[in-house]
Amino acid sequence: MPRIRALVVDDEPSLVRVVAAYLRREGFDVTTAGDGHEALRVARQVHPDVVVLDVMMPGIDGTEVCRQLRTFSDAYVIMLTARAEEIDTLVGLSVGADDYMTKPFSSRVLVARIRTMMRRPRADAAQSDGAGSPEAAPVRRFGELSIDPEAREVWLGEQMVVLTPIEFDLLSTLSSRPGTAFSRTRLVQQVWGPAWFGDERIVDIHLGHVRRKLRDDPGAPRYIRTVRGVGYRMGAG
Template identity: 60%
Template sequence: MAAMNHTPPTPCYRALIVDDEAALAEVVASYLQREQFDAVVATNGSEAIAVAREFDPDVVILDLGLPGTDGLEVCRQLRTFSDAYVVMLTARDTETDTVVGLSVGADDYITKPFSPRELVARIRAMLRRPRVLQPRAGRPAPTEIPQSREFGDLRIDVAAREVYLADEPVLLTRTEFDLLDVLSAHPGVVLARRQLLESIRGEPWFGSDHLIDVHIGHLRRKLADDPAQPRYIVTVRGVGYRMGTGR
């Protein structure tokens, strides 16, 4: 009997690991590869930017404390051309560091030392968020039903993950879009900060609820939404946020 040809499955997602601790980066890459990710490593900021442009990752695991071009600057530059999820690695477990990381476009953070299994679980949770990806061999097929939501001059095309304000496109990060998607799917309903965090992360949240305020601030600025007289995202003091009418 002829031997069966066991061809390894094609990786579904691409991951870029950026850390100047090469041994740690390789460990993380090996865990992701076991989960059928196509994983590559960069050990400094300039290399990370160059690799990201060529590799087009779905997720970037990014060390905050890189020498030279640090993780914050790498994240800022990534956001000019990539909508990859960004998980920031930090050796400092303070809310200030976390807020700064989120403020430049990171989607999540994890503090060193960490469990590679926990990191992989968090990445899997992010990638389970419903969204449409550009076609690529090996990626799961999108499952969304085409849908459009309108709130005054704001139009949200859920299937295409596109947002328009007065017919002009608004460029959002994945997390910003996920947040707007959750709010707009429940117009008029007040959603607590923790509810929003757990909805966009896909898992329970045990950190500070107020980290959602960073993402809300970015979203409001991009929608030209005045917090004092909001049209789209309304603050419900002491509770959370709800979607406004747009008028």
């Protein structure tokens, strides 16, 4: 198996050294950066599989780095926050991160989070019952919205909608069973995998990003509907 390429970005040199050393001991190919400008330059050069990114940095902060990163990279992004309250702020920002951890954190837990993301089952594979020979999944249509599970493409009318891997997997999971209410726990298990652990509000964050990209008003949804006390579902009515 190829080594996982990790980029660690933080303006605290001591934290960068500790995290980088631990990741290297675990077999990762690690590159580091001390600020947002350097992070974007290095990411274009090394094409990381995962980016561990601090939120609060001088110059370009982590949320802006993540936004710019998403224009040229589909790397998994784990945001590091100094306070738990910052996660609530990130909920309202469409920055495209895949996971969030609060400082101080355990390097062992960080590695576990990364490995879980890298090996998590894709949504459509998780839903296969294994019966019969594999067949190409049909394109799913919801009014103007088209979801192609095989090509991993989403179209809104004639315009392609660019989603992160996790955003696509959440949308694909919901669209695989229109009208079925999925709890946050079930979505976490099917998208992140049963070994994932953390705050289930991450589902709300990512589906908030998807709704914005689909121009789907939560107050009058066309595609993704909130089921109070349960979670989310797709479909009219």
